[in-house]
Amino acid sequence: MEQINKPEQIWTEKVDAEESATMQNINEGQNEKEVKKYMRRLDRIILPAISILYFFEYLDRGNIANAKLLGLDKGHDTANEGVGPGRSTLSSIQWQTVIMIFYVGLVLCQVPGSIGYRIFPPSKWIAFGVCGWAVCSVLQVTAQGYVSLLVCRIFLGAFEGLFGTGIVYYLSLWYHRNEMGLRIFWFLGPTSIAGAFGGLIAYGVGHIKARVPNWKLLFIIEGIPCFLLGLFMLYWLPDRPTKNSRFKGRQAKIAIERYEMEFADSGTGIRKKHFVMALGDWKLYAQAAIYLPIASLISSISGFLPTIIEDLGYSTPTSANLMTVPPYAIAFFVMFTTSYTSDYYRERGLHLAVLAMVAAVMYALLAALPTSALRAKYACVCLVVPSVYALYPPSHAWVANNLGNESKRAIGLGAYTAMGNIGSIAGTFFYPRVEAPEYIKGHWVACAMAACVVLQVLVHKWWLTRENKRRESMEGPVEKGNIDVTEMADEAVGFRYIT
Template identity: 40%
Template structure:
């Protein structure tokens, strides 16, 4: 196993004044009725808001794939017969996302979590909405770059945020539930695109798509500011007794930092941790598949013989729904077994089999459509488990703030590759794309 249960040195090495905890007091909290009530209370407030945030972040990130079938290339990319311009629009998001991830996540520790995430949501919502005003390739390219910048501090910061409130035995299922909304976004995005495509208006379908999926993120950002709990020791959402239990849970098996501070020694330790780079390589392959699914699944569906673009949008829904169910089942099992690696290997194998089916089965539409279920279920489940694996295994809070975006930034390089793996000139077989994806998984 690459990851140990904790980083012992960093759990005890801290520049802050040591906080003494009574072992008897700590033990009295574990699995007590009080603690269980607190977890339920946290779930009811944290999960709805954070899951909706990720839903709209995923919608705004991946709606380019749906817009492609609604006339965007013909309207602003001069037809884009080769598909190269569309590929660059897809990958532009990841360039700014990679560059901004580490500084954004480390800086987020200096601000209340609800303020940071509210501003991020409002920023990416406005940016996504402005994509509807695009009139040529450079204008949409700029909005995609800013979209990546606003979302850069969100995903790794959310993983850090969850680790403040949930223990190692709880975080896997919660992160899977949260990340599962990326699959819900895929299904929901297909339904929205199908509905918009059947509305007749003077405004192009792809422009309405960006507006419909961008505006709710702005509204949700405002809601986030007023309802998302801050850090365990400072949130007013909890009573004094609940805060006492929450702080003990935050420090159970790891050392949380005190308030809005950044421990420089722990940032350096994150960059020196070899496990982060190994995990980054794994995450690279998974993100290569994930980015290609988000941008090209509607296009892949059209290669199965469903030539109507509206039907292709609708047929993207079932694979995402099944992927969400599979992901939750694997996450629940991994939490119970306290083992991520084996289940990651199984889910990656499922995705790899799906891509092999797309390569070798050419005449059976049902088998090829089944393969899309395999690639979505395998890819999303493996990524969810990877994020959960790191959520509680990097030691101190500052090291998590630096380490999580570091391995994610390495992995997002795969997203850039995945954005260019299906050139339109190689359709409908896409041998190179499917073969590369089966290898990376």
């Protein structure tokens, strides 16, 4: 009897196993659908919001260059005695200082800004930074001279530093490492749109007939909506997966599960151990050394592109502002493409090297081409702007990917951007007015900066690849699943660097 029942028992167990496997597959399919639905909603909530905010941040940061063409530098008295037509204009060095001082405030507040995201609810910290820089932007219309304009610009930079640095950290709370590149594009991509729209808005404002000077209208039109958006963020943005009011039920559980897959150390605050680890990590300084020339190139473009284009032969300020639109529009699509492919292939270094190489060649051509080759030079501008701006997302994603855990990431990203943005200060001196219209020295300096990026990126990629191979030989292949980075961050067993 026993022997007769055995085949039936075996058959029954086989059916049960098949049913169990089928149910597991169904559950996994349901889970996958639920996660995709959650991700779509998460993207709809976070990405448009931070895109719009960074659009206005970059608009308010860069509108000083458009305002210059609308008469700002001709309205400020260098003796700090007043504003009005007929008074002395800002000298070349004073104008460069006005551009530069913004980055001083930015650099000084980037580490505190990044820590603020870790200590305070991110939605409130974001609103504080946004409303602060919006007020400073509008207050530029009240500047009564060179010194007061400097004060407005340094506080504008300070509030933008409190906001912008920690956004990459904020995104890392919600997205995994292989999802960061494209999401950082939606954060940084609006820099190119802002450049394009900034030119269009300035072109339109330049045709307004009003009692108020056009450059003042520009600051008002671009500053007030930003303040209102900052207040709206208090309601709109979720704080962190473990404490949020935007997701309920199953989606709230998915948010926490995804967070715990990436981080084992939930909570807030900065651990002293990770503070020391971040500031003692030579790789962070290597990445900052890569970002420094990138930041110098971006600041030189945002501060001087309208003037450079005007000197190419577009004689009126309004036409020069309008001709800044195509380079920035092309930059948006290049940034999107490179961000997508760098995420898809989980690769950062080669993307950065190729882009920087294109930028170096274009800068060399700008320096070498004769002044009469206006169309060829403008074509180079239309290629150099996209190649430089597209360096932004992969470089930020690269450093965020490799810092290990949440606490170290908060410190590391602030230090990385602060050190790198020293290059932004240097970039404001690439194109002194006395070298117009050729700007040969400035183009060669920019070419050298781009070449420096290529060299540093390739060396850093080589080291990370070698380190991954060393860990692979010691630890064996990484098993799919959670890696405990609570204590050791990127030094944890099983952690592999993205190259």
